[in-house]
Amino acid sequence: MPTxxxxxxxxxxxxxxxxxxxxxxxxxxxxxxxxxxxKLLSMAGISGTQQQPxxxxxxxxxxxxxxx
Numbered sequence: 001m002p003t004x005x006x007x008x009x010x011x012x013x014x015x016x017x018x019x020x021x022x023x024x025x026x027x028x029x030x031x032x033x034x035x036x037x038x039k040l041l042s043m044a045g046i047s048g049t050q051q052q053p054x055x056x057x058x059x060x061x062x063x064x065x066x067x068x
Contacts, residue, residue: 005042010034 001018008015008030017028028037 003042004028005040006030006037007040008032008034009036009038014040 002021002024003016003018004024005014005016006028007013011030011032011034013030013032015031019026025039027035028039029035030037
């Protein structure tokens, strides 16, 4: 079950909730009972590196079709 991170706008507390994806946009009260919360963007599973494909083909300037 996915974990979603929320921040309470009243007390500025950050907390996590496990819930089904079908309930990902449902409102959530903070542990102190405040209803004014916002779901935070999670970066879990997103890598900061990007590999370029091997080889020189493809694309106008990468394939040698420009100015030849």
